[in-house]
Amino acid sequence: MATTVKSSITSNQNLSSAPRSRAGASDRVTRALFIWPAVIILLFFSIFPLIVSLWLSFSRLRFTRGGVEIINVGWANYRKILLGSEQPRILGVMSQPSVEGWIFFAIIVVALIYLMVQYIRNERVTPIGFILRLALNLFLAALAWLAVSTISPGGRPGALIVTFLYVFVGIALQYLIGLGLALLTAQQLPGRRFFRVVFLLPMMITPVGVAFMFRMLTDTVVGPFSPVWKAIGLGGTSWVNNPWGARAAVIIGDVWQWTPFMFIILLAAIEAQQVEPVEAAIVDGANSWQIFRYITLPAILPVSSALVLIRMIEGFKIIDLPNVLTNGGPGTATESLTLSAFVFWRTLDIGGSAAVAYILLIVVTIVSVAFVNLVRRRFSEVA
Amino acid sequence: MLNKRDINLFVVLMMLVGLVAGCAAPVSAPAGEAGPSQPAAGEVTIDVLTFTGPQIAEPLQRRGAEFTERTGIKVNVTVVPFSDLYQKILTDLATGTNAFDVYVFAPQWMVDYVEPGYLEPLTDRVAGNAELQWDDIAPFFRDFSASYKGEIYTIPLDGDFQMVYYRTDVLDELGMEPPQTWEDYLAIAEAAHGMDMNGDGEGDYGSCISKKRAAQAYWMISSIASAYLQSQGTAQGGFFDLDTFKPLYGDNEGFRKALEVYKATTQFGPPEELNLDVGDTRGLWTAGRCALSIDWGDIGTLAIAEGSQVKDKTGAVILPGSTEVLDRATGKLVPCDANTCPHAVDGINHAPFAAFGGWSGAINAASDDATKDAAFNYLAYVSAPEQSNVDVTIGATGFNPYRISQFENLDLWIQAGMSEEAANLYLGAIKASLNSPNMVLDLRVPQNQRYQQVVLDTAISQFLAGELSLDETVKAVESGWEEITEELGRDAQRAAYLASLGVTR
Numbered sequence: 001m002a003t004t005v006k007s008s009i010t011s012n013q014n015l016s017s018a019p020r021s022r023a024g025a026s027d028r029v030t031r032a033l034f035i036w037p038a039v040i041i042l043l044f045f046s047i048f049p050l051i052v053s054l055w056l057s058f059s060r061l062r063f064t065r066g067g068v069e070i071i072n073v074g075w076a077n078y079r080k081i082l083l084g085s086e087q088p089r090i091l092g093v094m095s096q097p098s099v100e101g102w103i104f105f106a107i108i109v110v111a112l113i114y115l116m117v118q119y120i121r122n123e124r125v126t127p128i129g130f131i132l133r134l135a136l137n138l139f140l141a142a143l144a145w146l147a148v149s150t151i152s153p154g155g156r157p158g159a160l161i162v163t164f165l166y167v168f169v170g171i172a173l174q175y176l177i178g179l180g181l182a183l184l185t186a187q188q189l190p191g192r193r194f195f196r197v198v199f200l201l202p203m204m205i206t207p208v209g210v211a212f213m214f215r216m217l218t219d220t221v222v223g224p225f226s227p228v229w230k231a232i233g234l235g236g237t238s239w240v241n242n243p244w245g246a247r248a249a250v251i252i253g254d255v256w257q258w259t260p261f262m263f264i265i266l267l268a269a270i271e272a273q274q275v276e277p278v279e280a281a282i283v284d285g286a287n288s289w290q291i292f293r294y295i296t297l298p299a300i301l302p303v304s305s306a307l308v309l310i311r312m313i314e315g316f317k318i319i320d321l322p323n324v325l326t327n328g329g330p331g332t333a334t335e336s337l338t339l340s341a342f343v344f345w346r347t348l349d350i351g352g353s354a355a356v357a358y359i360l361l362i363v364v365t366i367v368s369v370a371f372v373n374l375v376r377r378r379f380s381e382v383a
Numbered sequence: 384m385l386n387k388r389d390i391n392l393f394v395v396l397m398m399l400v401g402l403v404a405g406c407a408a409p410v411s412a413p414a415g416e417a418g419p420s421q422p423a424a425g426e427v428t429i430d431v432l433t434f435t436g437p438q439i440a441e442p443l444q445r446r447g448a449e450f451t452e453r454t455g456i457k458v459n460v461t462v463v464p465f466s467d468l469y470q471k472i473l474t475d476l477a478t479g480t481n482a483f484d485v486y487v488f489a490p491q492w493m494v495d496y497v498e499p500g501y502l503e504p505l506t507d508r509v510a511g512n513a514e515l516q517w518d519d520i521a522p523f524f525r526d527f528s529a530s531y532k533g534e535i536y537t538i539p540l541d542g543d544f545q546m547v548y549y550r551t552d553v554l555d556e557l558g559m560e561p562p563q564t565w566e567d568y569l570a571i572a573e574a575a576h577g578m579d580m581n582g583d584g585e586g587d588y589g590s591c592i593s594k595k596r597a598a599q600a601y602w603m604i605s606s607i608a609s610a611y612l613q614s615q616g617t618a619q620g621g622f623f624d625l626d627t628f629k630p631l632y633g634d635n636e637g638f639r640k641a642l643e644v645y646k647a648t649t650q651f652g653p654p655e656e657l658n659l660d661v662g663d664t665r666g667l668w669t670a671g672r673c674a675l676s677i678d679w680g681d682i683g684t685l686a687i688a689e690g691s692q693v694k695d696k697t698g699a700v701i702l703p704g705s706t707e708v709l710d711r712a713t714g715k716l717v718p719c720d721a722n723t724c725p726h727a728v729d730g731i732n733h734a735p736f737a738a739f740g741g742w743s744g745a746i747n748a749a750s751d752d753a754t755k756d757a758a759f760n761y762l763a764y765v766s767a768p769e770q771s772n773v774d775v776t777i778g779a780t781g782f783n784p785y786r787i788s789q790f791e792n793l794d795l796w797i798q799a800g801m802s803e804e805a806a807n808l809y810l811g812a813i814k815a816s817l818n819s820p821n822m823v824l825d826l827r828v829p830q831n832q833r834y835q836q837v838v839l840d841t842a843i844s845q846f847l848a849g850e851l852s853l854d855e856t857v858k859a860v861e862s863g864w865e866e867i868t869e870e871l872g873r874d875a876q877r878a879a880y881l882a883s884l885g886v887t888r
Binding site: 063064067068085088089156219220221235237238240241243326327328329330331332333343346347348349 | 466467469470473474477478479495499595596597598653654655656657658832833836837841844845846847848849850851859862863866
């Protein structure tokens with residue numbers, strides 16, 4: 001575009017200065033006319049809601065005669081969520097960590113320190129980069145501490161940690177099962193085409209449908225598995241009455257629904273890998289584990305990391321399953337951050353809802369950036 | 384002369400003008416058509432908003448079709464989940480969307496809709512309509528559920544009291560009497576739990592209470608707590624102290640006792656109880672799987688519906704009471720005597736809870752006059768004795784008796800399939816509640832939905848799930864309610880509460 005404009009100006013050099021400036025102005029207007037609609041649409045649909053919701057997160061709505069009054073309340077909504085009456089629901093109730101908790105936290109801290117040291121030794125360190133990296137690591141350590149102290153006996157995880165559980169446990173299982181199925185159907189086995197289609201089906205079902213289906217499946221009284229529950233002597237128990245049971249039910253539903261997504265992309269990645277290195281490895285006498293570990297895995301790592309990133313961003317927004325399956329219950333045990341925001345919104349606490357949504361946005365951004373920086377780049381290097 | 388760029392510019396401008404004109408055209412056209420002129424009667428359509436039934440929505444749709452046949456006026460019924468209904472109505476009205484002409488909702492929310500002037504006052508229309516037979520509606524529903532500050536805003540379609548239902552055959556087998564106190568309730572539930580009550584060879588449940596979060600379960604705790612918290616008559620109020628507007632659902636022995644009783648019932652309930660909505664517990668009841676339940680009038684009529692296994696085995700009784708009540712000065716439970724429980728029967732303080740107040744229909748003040756008239760005629764048609772006296776006897780409608788003629792006319796119920804004994808028990812329990820001088824009115828202050836449907840519902844469900852201890856629950860409810868009161872102004876909330884209690888039968 002720039003070169004075209006430049007060349008047209010050169011070719012018009014013999015024109016007098018008045019028409020040239022007129023032509024320049026007309027060019028600018030044309031350019032502006034082409035660009036501005038897109039910019040306005042972008043501003044309107046993406047940036048405007050972002051700014052308005054930020055403003056709403058600092059306000060409270062009141063319905064008055066003839067309209068709505070928006071009152072600025074400063075940090076009150078954030079204070080309520082992070083420090084006040086909603087803290088147990090969003091952040092959880094902390095208690096003294098158990099021995100396992102301490103060990104887990106120590107591992108996380110050691111890993112973060114190791115990554116920090118690696119960063120200082122291997123990469124070009126700028127002051128801003130160093131501060132950002134330090135802040136990121138402190139944030140991750142704080143998050144690990146919150147997880148450890150709320151999951152310990154006596155504590156209670158809030159929506160933030162429950163969301164992380166859905167994301168990390170769910171995605172780990174989806175990845176492992178998806179990879180297993182992809183490796184299986186990549187073999188020259190009879191009926192593999194049929195199974196490829198069957199494995200894809202759950203992804204085609206609407207999440208609300210999945211949630212209703214799992215609601216029936218988890219019902220131990222009238223659900224289809226009720227004879228099984230009775231046969232194993234668990235007829236009188238219900239796993240959705242137990243906070244951890246209910247969370248597990250949500251994770252199982254999520255895994256069932258999203259494993260196909262992992263499966264189909266990983267299958268494509270496996271099938272796209274070059275045949276020559278595999279054949280060479282076979283000739284060299286490598287066993288199937290070695291082929292997978294040293295050839296297939298590095299080949300699919302870049303795809304895997306992108307896949308995990310996409311599912312992670314998507315997973316943080318989980319709402320349909322816990323909402324339909326358990327209504328966020330028992331109590332608030334299965335509430336994710338998005339569901340919390342929805343519940344705030346449903347009860348007309350629009351400011352609180354916006355504040356939760358902003359906290360989620362910040363968390364997702366930080367975790368995604370951390371993932372890209374700490375994991376994805378390394379995976380790409382390995383590959 | 385135009386050069387190439389000018390032509391480009393011209394083309395782009397023309398395209399933009401065309402785009403803008405294209406976008407604007409369909410917007411302006413119907414606006415011009417709608418105009419200020421009133422639509423003819425045959426063109427009027429009434430849009431109704433209520434909750435996802437099937438109950439309530441079913442009779443509104445069925446009677447709507449009949450109304451269309453009669454008048455040519457179309458009736459569209461839109462439904463949303465119960466937990467969304469309050470805010471859907473409020474946002475439709477407050478944002479000026481006005482997509483609906485009639486709202487069928489819990490009358491206790493009325494204050495939030497009436498104060499900003501969203502609802503049409505109906506006093507004159509009611510006075511001028513003979514079909515409705517307004518005086519046949521029981522005074523409580525006329526004066527409390529339908530009215531606000533002396534003006535009528537809703538047409539009652541349903542009458543609501545919570546009661547305790549019991550299986551007459553199971554109690555006979557156990558040699559026990561219907562529960563008079565909450566201790567009796569727990570004793571019966573414990574004795575009956577595990578008995579096979581429907582002959583399928585499986586153990587059934589002592590007590591089935593809907594305890595699902597974000598559903599219609601949060602009134603249940605008030606049905607229990609009221610017996611301990613209110614003893615001096617309706618005007619004493621069962622939710623807040625009248626002098627200080629401090630919550631009674633707070634740090635006192637009465638509320639603690641109610642929480643203990645409520646949690647204890649879970650031991651004798653179905654395993655899924657915390658996830659059951661009222662529709663689920665009613666299903667278990669009609670399948671013959673429960674010995675006791677707390678519910679509105681619906682179980683009584685569902686028990687005689689087709690497929691029910693508990694026809695003529697379903698008894699109803701006024702909500703159990705307590706022999707000890709809260710002394711508000713000390714926060715302690717004190718035994719009932721002539722002073723502490725002036726309305727006690729046999730030394731037991733009963734405080735029947737008018738939970739919810741009965742589904743009622745209101746009209747959007749922003750609708751045009753022809754639609755308002757049509758909407759009023761529609762509501763009057765549904766509520767008129769000719770229709771409602773049939774609908775209240777059908778379990779699936781979700782409508783329970785609220786008219787004097789429905790209480791007095793036993794034949795109505797016998798024709799519907801109830802035995803005389805069952806009808807007497809059923810209507811007797813409702814009448815005993817309605818006539819009690821110690822009836823507890825549901826909370827009707829600005830933003831009562833936040834007090835009950837948000838704070839109370841969340842804390843109680845966390846308590847039942849074992850996420851909160853008893854002390855933490857008490858604290859969560861008390862501090863949550865205080866937070867709302869502080870935000871909205873204690874004096875204003877107290878005045879609204881006093882005003883709501885002042886309007887008694």
